[in-house]
Amino acid sequence: MTLNYAYHSAIAGIGATPFTKDSGRTPMDQAVEACLAACEDAGLPPEKVNGMVTYSAEQNPEIELARNLGIEELTHFSMVHHGGGAACGVIAVACQAIYSGAADYVLCYRAFNERSWHRFGAGVQDRPAGAEASEVSFSWSSPFGLVTPASWVAMFATRYMHEYGATTEDFGRVSVVDRDFAATNPYAHFFQRPITLEDHQNSRWIVEPLRLLDCCQETDGAQALLVTTAERAKDLRQKPAVIASAAQGAAEDQHMMRSYYRDSITGIPEMGLCARQLYQSSGLSADDIQTAIIYDHFTPLVLPQLEEFGFCDRGEAKDFIRDGHLGRDGRLPINTNGGQLGEAYIHGLNGIAEGVRQIRGTSVNQIENVENVLATAGTAVPTSALILSQPQ
Amino acid sequence: MSEVMTDEQKEAFVAKLRKEVGTTGTPTTARDPVNQPMIRHWCDAMEDANPLYTDPDAATQGPHSEITAPPAMLNAWTMPGNIPRVNDPKDPASGVYAMLDEAGYVGVVATNSEHVYHRYLKLGDLLTGTVKLVDVSEEKQTALGIGHFVTTETEYLNHHGDHVGSMFFRILKFRPGTGRTAGDGDAAAERPPRPRPSRNQDTDFFWQGSRVGELRIQKCLNCGYLQHPPGTRCPACGSTDMGYITASGEGTLYSYVVSHHPRVPSFDYPLNIGLVELEEGVRLVTNITDCDPDQLKVGMPLQAWHMQTHEDVSIPVFRPARVPRNPSTLTFDEVSVGDELPLCPIPLTPTLIVSTAIASRDYQDVHHDRDMALKKGSEDIFMNILTSSGLSARYIGDWAGPDAVFKNLKIRLGAPNYPYDCMTMSGSVTAKQEADGEHIVEVSFRGQNSRGPHVTGTVDLALPRA
Structure with missing residues (x-):
């Protein structure tokens, strides 16, 4: 198996609303703004769009959005499963649609008021009982109070700490890096508000071993990305961010956020599956990546992602982080927009937009000589990842 | 007299209660000598499987060379049993209890027990205990109710006149219904x-x-x-x-x-x-x-x-999980200050509470009769203090091993042990010393139920050198 759409498509436009805690607007209104902004960024009239891809938990149907955007005909539309795990999956599916000829211009989007309308972090406490498999799966955790995303991730974190000697300070160092980049990004919620490791250690427990400052924000806002062929993108307004490859992965004995039953729970095999596909299809390796967007809904799972992509050996991410490699002058600066802890939590799509800016050379925290950018999607769920490259 | 007293009346009442402080009562001799059936009954109820208490062959190999009673049984031998209690007018503690009953402080709960063991009791030892009234407190508001703490000290001799041990004991006599109500009930x-x-x-x-x-x-x-x-x-x-x-x-x-x-x-x-x-x-x-x-x-x-x-x-x-009893005995050198004992859960079944009360010869109705327990202001029957001592000793002994010799056992009670809860024991080594040729290890321990700590205490154990 190989991904034959490598290097075929590109992200030609990016657009977002302001990221807020109380938008005062409907998510649909924000989705429209973000999509129009992405088209405007690319210099493409929105009615040219004939494909739309979003991912589960999205409450703005593409047909309504298309009506609002003035799109008359859609020849590809799909919903990728598993929430934030599909952040790069929507790009992979867009690439597949474009490579197959099913669509020419595809909008990928996410829009919600997940701070002011419903708190995403509250989890599944109110989920009613039912007999379908999707409900039954919660029976193995919810009756015991394991009902929030933070708690699901924390279970992996304790075991990881036990096996590899990582500490909550190592998680905190990820948070400090995010907030350092956010501090110089005017678009970030935590603009000009960096934190110290001491701040992290003093923040309150959410679910031990996770503290408040290990958890991403909840945000109101929208982000859209416009995908087309790399060839067509050349004729549009911006420098194309070529999609070297984009891949999805679900691994053996996969469960939604709670894959606790595998022989080992300290790695992320579904992310390893994405890494293998990306490197194989693009011909690139960890050495070719200058900066990365590492999905950071909760800091502990940043560590095994670094290991799955080969930036360090198994169990050694803590040393890589302690050596400062994720920061501004490190080997692999990550989340230069401030990440989902610092900028906003748009289920990973805002991070991909930052990857595009790093390729264009327009990031407020621009890394020098960027050739390839890695972006990853939500972990512990079936996931996805992609590599963006400079156009040839 | 059960009406609320003025400050002046209170002062006079305390003075009356304290008149007998420092005096000793009539020595009380146990109804039976130390015997195997009572020991076996105790060990069964407490689930204490130390063979030195019941297996003559094992006991012969042990530090005492013969069967000994579990040391925590010290005051069980002279308990009155299920016969009507007659207050001995010459006994200062009985006199104080009677005065408090009459004044409306009819609730009773033991709060402290400190045993000192001079030597282990052997089959045939016939104990005599002599109680001295040590202190009566001012009236105090406690969680259970308004009351007075009464402290006694009992010296135990065997039939040869050997001084085998002593017990410092404190109870609270309180007015039922005057306690603080639980906030989050x-x-x-x-x-x-x-x-x-x-x-x-x-x-x-x-x-x-x-x-x-x-x-x-x-x-x-x-x-x-x-x-x-x-x-x-x-x-x-x-x-x-x-x-x-x-x-x-x-x-x-x-x-x-x-x-x-x-x-x-x-x-x-x-x-x-x-x-x-x-x-x-x-x-x-x-x-x-x-x-x-x-x-x-x-x-x-x-x-x-x-x-x-x-x-x-x-x-x-x-x-x-309850960790199995240590069949060998820890040596002094194997133990370090800071060592933690394994946790041990003790599910508080009604059977445990009743059978241990009876095995320790404590026939107070609040430990086996729910109707009477409710009438006396309790939520349910609750564990007696001798059992708290016995279970603490079992916990420590199961960790240290059969040949560890208890030098003392000091406990303080907090939240009552009611049925259907679980008490989890934990402990750690808090001191080590050599004294009088013995190698003594101090263990601090705690038994916690869903309401908070039921028992906290310390014990000194003599361990073999190697």
């Missing part, structure tokens, strides 16, 4: 039930099992593969012929979290949630009960029990 009563498990034909066996106290794990009837959560087809061999085994319920903690926020009203926080690896090899998410968050450790041994959450639903949860 109502909140707990209004607590919504936990999220109800979603179930279907593929998973019903699991919940039906928990309802009858079985932890059931899906098993492929073709190849024997075990899996949790259950599926519809065996991932190992492809068979759809699925059954289940009943797991032993023994497991270890593979990972855990302590949830603080957000708080779901169905649960108590902080909430211990564990990922338990069963000895059969599969894992499941569950709660770790009867254990403080800071007592959780990856690898700790656990035992399943089933918690009823709805009228028709129970869920399997786990508590620390």
